[in-house]
Amino acid sequence: MALANYFSRAATAASQVLQGFDAKHFEGLLNGLVIGIAFDQQACSTEGRASLDLLIRLLARLYPTICFLPTGDEARELAKSLGSLARCINKNISIARRRATVLSHCLVVGSTTPDVSCPTFFLGSDGWLAMFSAERPVGTGGSSNTLGAGGAACIAAANLFRHIFSAQINGAAVDKDVIFSLFDYAPGSRANPPLADTVTLDDLFLLGLGAIGNGAVWALSRVPNLRGRLEVVDAEPVDQGNLQRYVLALEKDISRSKVKLALRYLNSQTDLVVTGHNVRWQTIPAIRSMEHVAIALDTAADRVAVQGALPRWTINSWTQRGDLGVSHHGFQGEMACLACLYLPNGAVPDEDQVIAEALGLEDRKMDIVRPMLHNGAPVTAELMGEIANRLTVPVEPLLPFVGKPLRDLYQGAICGGVVFELTAGSKRVLVEVPMAFQSAMAGVMLAGEIVKRAATANSPDWITAKLNLLRKMPSGLITERRKKDHLARCICQDSDYMEVYREKYTSRGGPASQGS
Ligand SMILES: [Zn+2]
Structure with a gap:
């Protein structure tokens, strides 16, 4: 054993x-x-x-x-x-x-x-x-x-x-x-400047303390002499399945809050003021005034919503099938904002699609999956029977999820491995559960970007940096410049949003930074 x-x-x-x-x-x-x-x-x-x-x-x-x-x-x-x-x-x-x-x-x-x-x-x-x-x-x-x-x-x-x-x-x-x-990700690069004696975080919010957030906090807790202010936000407790890839979590942390877990490690930074928010990020009072945001959230919808709150700049991180990475975003100028990356038909499959596929409901994405994810409606016994039928698993082990929101069913039964165990692993489970080293790498890269941004007050000349740890390390370029949506569908191309953004930052002294 x-x-x-x-x-x-x-x-x-x-x-x-x-x-x-x-x-x-x-x-x-x-x-x-x-x-x-x-x-x-x-x-x-x-x-x-x-x-x-x-x-x-x-x-x-x-x-x-x-x-x-x-x-x-x-x-x-x-x-x-x-x-x-x-x-x-x-x-x-x-x-x-x-x-x-x-x-x-x-x-x-x-x-x-x-x-x-x-x-x-x-x-x-x-x-x-x-x-x-x-x-x-x-x-x-x-x-x-x-x-x-x-x-x-x-x-x-x-x-x-x-x-x-x-x-x-x-x-x-x-x-x-x-x-x-990790300084510039350039092919063959030996770029390795010394860290500043102190690194000051300028009222930074870190949203999401899942697997990537764990990696980021692991790395941030070890940066010498962090100063300034950091706010960490996550509503959930650690569950047993999280231990598979949460690098901070020990078995004793099961059922404890993810915020408390992060604070335990960030305590090493005695000159950094850290505030924990054990709530969903959408409900924190400061949401409209957040200017600097590091994002380690799970879903595309959340990322788009963060961009909609109009921070001055964001640093995003992700793991998905095929790659992991980090990206930098402002809102003005010609380069992609965070929401640009997650437009439909963009680079990243949307959550509705992922969950619909995982539950065998691909053909019911528009009439069942999307509305239920949106309004949080509970799963009925009838729908559960249908899902079990489509996944060819017995319905009984899934019955505890009847009456709970569809997202809970997805997270508990699919991500949590219930369906996987029912099929003894013989059925390919369509769910995104990264390996621990993938999430940790995304987190370490996110921390690196936070440190660089704090030191230089500038974003790099690239938008995304991507890596696939299931392949050999790339010999070519992994960074990419991305422009805004060429069909002008994004909120960063919407005159109302642009106006609100301009007002938000010009009213605080000085023109809005282009984040570049
Ligand atoms: Zn955009």
Whole structure:
């Protein structure tokens, strides 16, 4: 018994990215693995500790057996605390003893080369640079900037996953050598300027403390000397399924508020004033006056609604089938606002479509799914019978969702793995449950964008930066400039909205920034 109690959610996530997924095979394969984590004195630096911390937070949620290979006294001490962390994340985890164990894979942080015969992957960092190699140690930097270290942990966890399941992921290959600058994402870039001594957040709102929000808070909590004001907003408590990919969450956090969880980590920032709002973001009093917003919300509708509140600028983040990423938006000028990205037929499928497909109601999207999502109407017994019928599952386990809103049914039964368990994983469940390393990477990138924006007061010359961690790291450009909708359908092209935006910011002294 070493798999996590929330294993079914992990299996749901994996079933979406693995071809020919079979739950028993997946479980059996994981149970046969022993993942080694080797590190030395060099890895005991701030950057190295950050990489190891996030690595454990990613691996302990999925792999039932890990084994520490520390070299040196300080590393041995660190292994003890990492072992405690792993047990807090999955109390069933087995931490194997080195002597009695044959490793299946090994991840290495620092400059050490462990004496092992299994596939071995090396990760490291230097400030903004995330580094990875399948061949040789890449070293760990001595700076206090841990953004590259966080990115490296995600890239390494992704490579480990792709290696283990290479037969089931189309085009999955392991990276050979990666240097990835979270500063500018440019191909082959070594851009790596030092962090400022202090980074000041200018009344920033972080909306959404789900999996991406967890990654962002993990990274923000480690930025040296954050100052200013940060408001974090999320109405929900942590549920058991969330542990599959919430890097901050420990098993004891189940049922506790996501806001409290975030505050526990942000407490490390003694000069930052953090306010938590344990409510839906739409209901916070400051909604109309929000100027600077970082977005880690789940749905397209929410993102469009945030843009409708007319912040001065936003930094958005997402995970979806095929990629993860971040984007920067103003409202004026020629470049895309946040709502432009989520226009129908835009780049991102809308929530109605995703939920309709997941429930087998594609043909009822307009007359049933969309109105029910909009007005929150409860699911009737009759409709539940129809859904069970269409999904070819028994209706009884779904009956607790009768009388609840359709979104609850989707989140509880589809995302929560009920339908997945009913079909023993044989039916492909159409739902977006990212792997932990995907959400964490989006969160670390969001934190990086927040830090850069705070330091320069400018947005970059790109709108979106996208990455797919189920493929090799890209050698080409991942940033893109996006103009506004060419059919002029967006609120940023609507004269009423434009007028309100202008008034909102000119009445506060000075012309509205173009956010560029
Ligand atoms: Zn727009």
